[in-house]
Structures are given as C-alpha cells and as structure tokens.
Amino acid sequence: MLKKIRQWVKRHRATSTSTTALDNMPNPKSPGEQLLSDCRLVVLDLETTGLNASKDEVIAIGAVAITGSGIRLSDQFDLILKRPELDISETVLIHGIGPEALTHGHETEEALRFLLEWMNGDPILAYNSAFDQKFLEKTLKAELGYTRHHTWIDVAELLPTLFPDSPTGGRSLDHWADFFGLEISARHHAASDAMVTAELTLIALKKAQSAKVKTLAQLHDKLRYRRRLTRIHSV
Amino acid sequence: MPETSQLSTRPQNTRAIMVFLQAHAPFSSMDDDHLAHFAEHATLQFFADGEEVLSPSSGVINTFYVVKQGRIRGERVNDKTDSPETTFEISQGECFPVAAIIGERPTRTLHRAVGDTFCLSIDQDAFITLISESEPFRDFCLRGVSSLLDQVNQRIQTGALASMGASTSLSTPLERYTLRAPVSCAPELSVREAVGRMHASNIGSIVITDDNQTPKGIFTLRDLRTLIAQDSCSLDDPVQEVMTKAPYSLPAQEDAFAAAMLMAEHHFGHLCVTDDENRLVGVVSERDLFSLQRVDLVGLARTIGTATDLQTLVSLRTDVSRLVDAMQAHGADSGQVVKIITTLNDVTVRRVLELNIMKRDPGIPFTWLAFGSEGRQEQTLLTDQDNGILFETPDGMTEDEVREVLLPFARTVNDELAECGFTLCRGNIMAGNPKLCLSKREWDDWFIRFIDTSTPQNLVYSSIFLDMRPVFGSTGPVHDLLQKVLDRISNNALFQKMLAGNAFQRKPPLTMFRTFRYVCDGDKRSLDLKRQGLAPFVESVRVFALAHGIENANTLERIDALTKKNVFDTQDAHAWKDAYSLIQAIRMRAHQEMLKRGEELTNYIDPDDLNPLDRRILRESFRQAQRLQQKLEVTYQL
Known part of the structure; x- marks a missing residue:
C-alpha cells in the first residue's frame, strides 16, 4: 500500500501539483447497463473528528473494491490522513486514532488524489452513505477544488430493500453484521468497517441476482422505488 | 514475495485475514510473510445456502479456497442409488480442493455451500x-487429507511429551536401537569369560550365537544373580549350560511397539534384533525402549505376572494407569494403548487364575474366554468383566458335575477380578454364571441357537459374544468353535442382515445440521464417546468381518483384514481407522484427566470442554461413522 502511494506520488510530482491534474482524473460513472456480476464497486468508510460536516474533518479513509462478486484484498485503500492540527479529543475514544497516528498520516492532498484515481469513477457504496458523501465531497472540494459527483449507493438502504422484514433488531451496521453472523475485525476502524460493509454488500448482491436484478440501473431503480414506498408510508 | 515488513504497517484488513488464518492449520505454522502473501492475494467471496461453489464440470481447478465462515459440503453421486451423498464436510478454517489443484485437474466432487458461506x-x-x-x-498440501488428523496426533503426543522430556517414539524401527554392535560369544565360552565381556562393555546381557551369527541363547545379569543365589553351577561351565535357550528375536524392520508388546507378554527384558538371514544385528532392552519412563511396561507385566497374592495385584492397578499416561506420552497411538491395557489386563486375569489354581486346583482343563471389549483387545481404564469358561468334560463326569466343581472357582475369580478393578458385569456375563460355563459341545449348541433364532435379546448379545478370545488355557478348542460360528454366519444371510440392522440402529451423535446430538444428562450437554462414538464403528465392522469369515475380533485389525479382502476401499479404511482411533484417543485422554481429578470414570464428555480443533476432529470422525453405516445400508439394503 505505502509502496504504491510512494510510486504514485513520484509519478505525479513530476507532472503537476496544481488543479490541472484534476482534469485527468477518471470520470465518475452513472448507473447504467453495467452488470452487477462484473462491474467494479467501491465500498468506503470514513472516520471523522465528529458528526457535523460543516466543522468536522475526515481523519481516516478505508475502502475495498468488489469486482466480479468478490472482494480483492489486493485492491484496497487504508489511510490515516496527516492532520495534526485537528482536535480529535472528542472522537479519539471511538476510533482509536490518537494525535501521534495523525502526525504519521499522509499528506491530505496526495492521499485524496490517490483516492480519486484508485476509485476510478466507480460507484461508491457506504453504510449511511449520506454522511460519507457529505464529508468526502466537502473535503475533496476544500483540499483539491474537486466538485464532480460520484454515484453513491446506501448499503443501509440496500439491505432492507433486499431482505425486507428481517428480524435484525435494529438498523445499524452492527445489527446487520450480527444478523448475518459476520465478524468485524476492528470496529470503527475505517478499513475494517468498509470490509464488513462490503461483505454485507456481497450478500445483498447475491440476493439481487436471484431476484433478477442484473444491472446497476435496475438496482438503482429498485432502491428508488423502495424510497418512494417508504415516503408514502411515512405520510 | 513482498518485502519483509512489520505486521503493523500492513492494512487492517490484511492483518485481520492473517489473524484469522493463524488460528487454523496449516497457516498456524506458516511465517508471517507467507501469510501476508496469502492475505494480499486473497479474494473474499460469498456463497448463498445451497449454491454450487465448484463442480466437476468447472474444468481444471486453478483456485484454492479457505472457508472463512459457514460450511462446504462435498457431494458425489452414488452409482448404485443414483442419489447424491455427502462425502465430506469442510468447515471454518479448512481448505479445498487440495488434491484437484495439486493434480491440476477438475474436482471429482461437487462442492456446495451449506448456510451463508464466505x-x-x-x-x-x-x-x-x-x-x-x-x-x-507444502507439507500440508502434499500430504493431503489425513494430515489434519496427523497434526492432532502429533499434538496429543507433544503435549504429553512436554512433561516427560524428549524421547523416542514407539513406532521407531528397531534398527535405530542397534547402533551399537551387539556383544555376543560362542556357546563354549565359560560363564566367567562371558560375564567379563559384559562387564568390559558395561552391558546387561550377552547373546550366544553359532558360527552363522544366529542367536542360540541369551545370558543376562538377572540370570547371573539367580545362578549365584542358587549356587547351581560353576562359573567355569560353558555359558550354553546356563543361558536361556532360543531367545525371542524380531527383524530389524519391526518397530519398538512390537518389541515392547513381546517383552510384556513374556516378561523378559531383552530381545535379539536380527537381519533377513536371521543373523544377530543388535539387542534391545526394555531400558532402551523406555529409558525415561518411571513405570515400565515389561517390569510391570513381570511384577503382575509373579505377584504372590491378591492385594499386590490390586495395588498394581494404579501403576497400570500411570503407565498408560506414560505410553501416550511416548507416542503410542490409541490403538497401541488399548492393546497395552489389554495385555496388562490379560496378565492380571491369568495371575488371578493361577493363584486360585495354586490354592485349589479344580483339576479340570478349561479355557478362560474374554468377550466384548476385552475380546476385541480394546480395553481402556474403564472396563467391566465379560468372561466365560469353555471346559473339557473328563471321562466319567457329566457336564453338570463339571460345573459343580468349576462354578465356585469361577465365582471366586470373578470376585477377585472385581477387587482388581474389573467391575462385575451387570448383565451377569461372567464365568460364574452356569449359562456361560459350558463344554465345547454346549457352546456349539448355544451358538447354533443364537444364530438360528435371532431374537432381539440375541442381537444385543451379539456385540458381546461374537467378539471372543481365549485368555487362559488351551486355545485350540476356541479356534475350532469360532470357525464353526463363522461358517454358520457366512452362510446365513438373514442373520447377517439382522446384525446389520442392529448395527445401523446406533447412530453417530450428529444432527441433520452436522452439529452434535447430545445425550440428556441433566443440565450438562454431553456425548457418550463409547456408545455414540465408538460403537457405530465396532458394530458395523463386526458385521462385515463375520460375514467374510474373519476370526480376529479387534476392530482395527478387522478393518485391515477387510481391506485385504477388498471389502473396504483402502482410502475409506484409512479414514475409518483414523476416525475410530481419534475418538478412542479423546476418550482415553478424558479418562486420564478424570483419574487425575479423582473422579469416577465415565465415557461422557462435554464437547465444549474440547479445543476447537478436537471438536472439529470429533465431528469429522462421527461423520466417517455415518459413511461406514451408509456402506452397511447399501450392502444389506436396510
């Protein structure tokens, strides 16, 4: 991982450090006729200094990729950003990233460029994705001036859509992980949370296939349909 | 390979997979860098319940899997019934398909997920x-399926060895003990000179050989002691006058276990080792075999075999238990240990009989029979009596008259054996029972009735009386009797089928979902390792053995004999022997632990007390019992 980033940094330092490099970033893909069984999906989780997107900051990014219905460990992203100036006292107990780890983190700009390139414009899945989307887009804009939108899919929405009425006892990531008997190696570690989210996604995708949901567009429609139903019911 | 780096610089998810792998064989013994290589190149996949993971039609295998969560079932279509049957199960931490990826061929088995599986x-x-x-x-993959079982055996041994110090294994070939050239002499040499040679080489025995180096006799320090104490001959007499003639020898390829058993049976401390042409190549002493042991098998057998009263015999039983502990430590597998226990029990039974004959000889030639587990030579520390008498009716006496003489004698023996720790048989299957103290003719009649009228009670008895062995007295009559019994059974298809049906009743303790089926025992969850674990093997194997005229009663030896007769497939036989031996090993370890805690011995264990590897082994062993029963089911169309 570190080696890859170093190589990437070397390559890019030589060309440019300005915003012009952003034009060369991969284009975000919209949900179309990509087959769920072989398209690449990014599953991401952020650790932040708090819950307020307007004042809190991203401190760690963990992500894995699903390709061909499998999670390839060779294709993953696990970084703590270098943000020593941030106050993390509020959340340090939850995610266990202390000031020392943050100073050993990576230059934020480099890390974010690498992330964009690594994500390759592929759809991003996250648990309660609105939260991660807000933080990531804010950070990308502030640090790189990057304003393009990726396709986001909320796994917290995907699971009840495909497994309606499952007696999970709650709607959190932990509830669903417990329901399927999954183990989380280190809860509130971005990469580890991303991993378990991806494992839940694999289960959901398998279910989607047996329900004849084959393409990303079909999945998107199904989620939208459920959202509308929920809205009607809540009214 | 990746450059060597600290575990902590690896991504969290890679680390997590390494930690997972480390909990399972063979990964537990692999280097971190190799585990990292696995983790970094791994793909995690999900399979829904019942989904095909691999099938014979998926082509040449180029992927190697480890179950992270859930289970994989192997299915093969039975040619005879045309329906799929489960051939194996792969659970968390186990790998597949080892043989196919090594052989670069398609898998022969359909692999299907059971439950949500990653x-x-x-x-x-x-x-x-x-x-x-x-x-x-590499070792793991190339050694294949049995390697997991091997590892458990190794672990049982190293665990016990840790407290004993390093030692040699009982399966070491004897030639390893013969590094030192044997000290030998000609028959004409004087006793004085022979002892001089022993003294010069600082050894306890000398072998007397002829011109071809063939052993003719052996002379030991023990013999010298007797010689001087009894003052029976001069030290200048030729050694051949005082040597023990025709000493026992074993070929160099035999293992230490065979030597130990021979020594224990005949109560001697030295054994000649010979080459293919029967020339002396070495001498093995009990000391060589058990150099580090506090209790030694041969010495113990000798002490039991020469004890002069019952109290001594009773007190020696604790030594037997200590010996079993030591034997397990020395790498004896459970098959060897049960044979050792049986050998020592035989010596005890014989000595009790001898002492009683010395006191009050009934004067009637008889053979003492052992039935059940003693008959199969499969006794553990928890054992009860199953015995009988086959007598010859002296001229001028009726059978009932003989019984009048023999029964009081037999009852005394039964009681004394009970004092030695062989619990009285609750079903009264003992020599003191007039129904089991019979002449040869009566036994023959008894078996005819037994086989021809297969009542439910007879079928229950079959597990006892059809595993029969002479322990004391002449063996000829028993052999004749057994031959007739076997002939009768192999010609009686109905009896075989009823036996098979009876054996089929004893189901291994697994539920449909492959979890343990417990016996109700208050609050505690428990498994009966004897009745639920071993009995399905013993009973099924007995049916096949009797149907194919195999006289031997020992379950492992019956399996070997059946394999030789092509009744069992070699690989199946291997798996069944392993499975049976491992259940036995776990049972005996539990016995030793109960003994140490001063508890009464039982055959019940709570699987939760076992470590995860042993639990898995136990489950797999029970599954092998199910497979053996399936064979019974197909063979006898149950």
Whole structure:
C-alpha cells in the first residue's frame, strides 16, 4: 500500500501539483447497463473528528473494491490522513486514532488524489452513505477544488430493500453484521468497517441476482422505488 | 514475495485475514510473510445456502479456497442409488480442493455451500508461490487429507511429551536401537569369560550365537544373580549350560511397539534384533525402549505376572494407569494403548487364575474366554468383566458335575477380578454364571441357537459374544468353535442382515445440521464417546468381518483384514481407522484427566470442554461413522 502511494506520488510530482491534474482524473460513472456480476464497486468508510460536516474533518479513509462478486484484498485503500492540527479529543475514544497516528498520516492532498484515481469513477457504496458523501465531497472540494459527483449507493438502504422484514433488531451496521453472523475485525476502524460493509454488500448482491436484478440501473431503480414506498408510508 | 515488513504497517484488513488464518492449520505454522502473501492475494467471496461453489464440470481447478465462515459440503453421486451423498464436510478454517489443484485437474466432487458461506481464495500463481516457498504449507498440501488428523496426533503426543522430556517414539524401527554392535560369544565360552565381556562393555546381557551369527541363547545379569543365589553351577561351565535357550528375536524392520508388546507378554527384558538371514544385528532392552519412563511396561507385566497374592495385584492397578499416561506420552497411538491395557489386563486375569489354581486346583482343563471389549483387545481404564469358561468334560463326569466343581472357582475369580478393578458385569456375563460355563459341545449348541433364532435379546448379545478370545488355557478348542460360528454366519444371510440392522440402529451423535446430538444428562450437554462414538464403528465392522469369515475380533485389525479382502476401499479404511482411533484417543485422554481429578470414570464428555480443533476432529470422525453405516445400508439394503 505505502509502496504504491510512494510510486504514485513520484509519478505525479513530476507532472503537476496544481488543479490541472484534476482534469485527468477518471470520470465518475452513472448507473447504467453495467452488470452487477462484473462491474467494479467501491465500498468506503470514513472516520471523522465528529458528526457535523460543516466543522468536522475526515481523519481516516478505508475502502475495498468488489469486482466480479468478490472482494480483492489486493485492491484496497487504508489511510490515516496527516492532520495534526485537528482536535480529535472528542472522537479519539471511538476510533482509536490518537494525535501521534495523525502526525504519521499522509499528506491530505496526495492521499485524496490517490483516492480519486484508485476509485476510478466507480460507484461508491457506504453504510449511511449520506454522511460519507457529505464529508468526502466537502473535503475533496476544500483540499483539491474537486466538485464532480460520484454515484453513491446506501448499503443501509440496500439491505432492507433486499431482505425486507428481517428480524435484525435494529438498523445499524452492527445489527446487520450480527444478523448475518459476520465478524468485524476492528470496529470503527475505517478499513475494517468498509470490509464488513462490503461483505454485507456481497450478500445483498447475491440476493439481487436471484431476484433478477442484473444491472446497476435496475438496482438503482429498485432502491428508488423502495424510497418512494417508504415516503408514502411515512405520510 | 513482498518485502519483509512489520505486521503493523500492513492494512487492517490484511492483518485481520492473517489473524484469522493463524488460528487454523496449516497457516498456524506458516511465517508471517507467507501469510501476508496469502492475505494480499486473497479474494473474499460469498456463497448463498445451497449454491454450487465448484463442480466437476468447472474444468481444471486453478483456485484454492479457505472457508472463512459457514460450511462446504462435498457431494458425489452414488452409482448404485443414483442419489447424491455427502462425502465430506469442510468447515471454518479448512481448505479445498487440495488434491484437484495439486493434480491440476477438475474436482471429482461437487462442492456446495451449506448456510451463508464466505470463502477466501487465491489463484494458482499465488498458490504456487506459497507451495514453493512455505514448507508447512507444502507439507500440508502434499500430504493431503489425513494430515489434519496427523497434526492432532502429533499434538496429543507433544503435549504429553512436554512433561516427560524428549524421547523416542514407539513406532521407531528397531534398527535405530542397534547402533551399537551387539556383544555376543560362542556357546563354549565359560560363564566367567562371558560375564567379563559384559562387564568390559558395561552391558546387561550377552547373546550366544553359532558360527552363522544366529542367536542360540541369551545370558543376562538377572540370570547371573539367580545362578549365584542358587549356587547351581560353576562359573567355569560353558555359558550354553546356563543361558536361556532360543531367545525371542524380531527383524530389524519391526518397530519398538512390537518389541515392547513381546517383552510384556513374556516378561523378559531383552530381545535379539536380527537381519533377513536371521543373523544377530543388535539387542534391545526394555531400558532402551523406555529409558525415561518411571513405570515400565515389561517390569510391570513381570511384577503382575509373579505377584504372590491378591492385594499386590490390586495395588498394581494404579501403576497400570500411570503407565498408560506414560505410553501416550511416548507416542503410542490409541490403538497401541488399548492393546497395552489389554495385555496388562490379560496378565492380571491369568495371575488371578493361577493363584486360585495354586490354592485349589479344580483339576479340570478349561479355557478362560474374554468377550466384548476385552475380546476385541480394546480395553481402556474403564472396563467391566465379560468372561466365560469353555471346559473339557473328563471321562466319567457329566457336564453338570463339571460345573459343580468349576462354578465356585469361577465365582471366586470373578470376585477377585472385581477387587482388581474389573467391575462385575451387570448383565451377569461372567464365568460364574452356569449359562456361560459350558463344554465345547454346549457352546456349539448355544451358538447354533443364537444364530438360528435371532431374537432381539440375541442381537444385543451379539456385540458381546461374537467378539471372543481365549485368555487362559488351551486355545485350540476356541479356534475350532469360532470357525464353526463363522461358517454358520457366512452362510446365513438373514442373520447377517439382522446384525446389520442392529448395527445401523446406533447412530453417530450428529444432527441433520452436522452439529452434535447430545445425550440428556441433566443440565450438562454431553456425548457418550463409547456408545455414540465408538460403537457405530465396532458394530458395523463386526458385521462385515463375520460375514467374510474373519476370526480376529479387534476392530482395527478387522478393518485391515477387510481391506485385504477388498471389502473396504483402502482410502475409506484409512479414514475409518483414523476416525475410530481419534475418538478412542479423546476418550482415553478424558479418562486420564478424570483419574487425575479423582473422579469416577465415565465415557461422557462435554464437547465444549474440547479445543476447537478436537471438536472439529470429533465431528469429522462421527461423520466417517455415518459413511461406514451408509456402506452397511447399501450392502444389506436396510
């Protein structure tokens, strides 16, 4: 991982450090006729200094990729950003990233460029994705001036859509992980949370296939349909 | 391979997979770098319940899987019934398909997920890198399926060895003990000179050989002691006058266990080792075999065999238990240990009989029979009496008259054996029972009735009386009797089928979902390792053995004999022997632990007390019992 980033940094330092490099970033893909069984999906989780997107900051990014219905460990992203100036006292107990780890983190700009390139414009899945989307887009804009939108899919929405009425006892990531008997190696570690989210996604995708949901567009429609139903019911 | 780096600089998810792998064989013995190589190249896949993971039609295998969560079932279509049957089960931490990826061929078995299942997989390139760079991984893959069982055996032994100090294994060939050239002499040499040679080489025995180096006799320090104490001959007499003639010898290829058993049976301390042409190549002493042991088998057998009263015999029983502990430590597998226990029990039974004959000889030639587990030579520390008498009716006496003389004698023996720790048989299957103290003719009649009228009670008895062995007295009549019984059974298809049906009743303790089926025992969950675990093997194997005229009663030896007769497939036989021996090993370890805690011995264990590896082994062993029963089911169309 570190080696890859170093190589990437070397390559890019030589060309440019300005915003012009952003034009060369991969284009975000919209949900179309990509087959769920072989398209690449990014599953991401952020650790932040708090819950307020307007004042809190991203401190760690963990992500894995699903390709061909499998999670390839060779294709993953696990970084703590270098943000020593941030106050993390509020959340340090939850995610266990202390000031020392943050100073050993990576230059934020480099890390974010690498992330964009690594994500390759592929759809991003996250648990309660609105939260991660807000933080990531804010950070990308502030640090790189990057304003393009990726396709986001909320796994917290995907699971009840495909497994309606499952007696999970709650709607959190932990509830669903417990329901399927999954183990989380280190809860509130971005990469580890991303991993378990991806494992839940694999289960959901398998279910989607047996329900004849084959393409990303079909999945998107199904989620939208459920959202509308929920809205009607809540009214 | 990746450059060597600290575990902590690896991504969290890679680390998590390494930690998972480390909890399972063979990964537990692999280097971190090799585990990292696996984790970094791994793909995690999900399979829904009932989904096909691999099938014979998926082509040449180029992926190697480890179950991360859930289970995989192997299915093969039975040619006879045309329906799929489960051939194996792969649970968390286990790998597949080892043989197919090594052989670069398609798998022969359909692999199907049972429940929500996650598997880690690596492709062929990563697999080849690991095979070529990691020795534990290579050993594991090349040794194949039995290797997991081997590891458990190794662990049982190393665990026990840790407290004993390093030692040699009982399966060591005898030639390893013969590094030192044997000290020998000609028959004409004087006793004085022979002892001089022993003294010069600082050894306890000398072998007397002829011109061809063939052993003719042996002379030991023990013999010298007797010689001087009894003052029976001069030290200048030729050694051949005082040597023990025709000493026992074994070929150099035999193992230490065979030597130990021979010594224990005949109560001597030295054994000649010979080459193919029966020339002396070495001498093995009990000391060589058990150099580090506090209690030794041969010495113990000798002490029991020469005890002068019952109290001594009773007190020696604790030594037997200590010996069993030591034997397990020395790497004896459970099959060997049960034979040792049986051998020592035989010596005890014989000595009790001898002491009683000395006191009050009934004057009637008889053979003492052992039935059940003693008959099968499968006794453990928890054992009760199943015995009988076969007598010859002296001229001028009726059978009932003989019984009048023999029964009081037999009852005394039964009681004394009970004092030695062989519990009285609750079903009164003992020599003191007039129904089991019979002449040869009566036994023959008894078996005819037994086989021809297969009542439910007879079928229950079959597990006892059809495993029969002479322990004391003449063996000829028993052999004749057994031959007739076997002939009768192999010609009686109905009896075989009823036996098979009876054996089929004893189901291994697994539920449909492959979890343990417990016996109700208050609050505690428990498994009966004897009735639920071993009995399905013993009973099924007995049916096949009797149907094919095999006289031997020992379950492992019956399996070997059935394999030789092509009744059992070699690989199946191997798996069944392993499974049976492992259940036995776990049972005996539990006995030793109960003994140490001063508890009464039972055959019940709570699987939760076992470590995860042993639990898995136990489950797999029970599954092998199910397979053996399936064979019974198909053979006898139950």
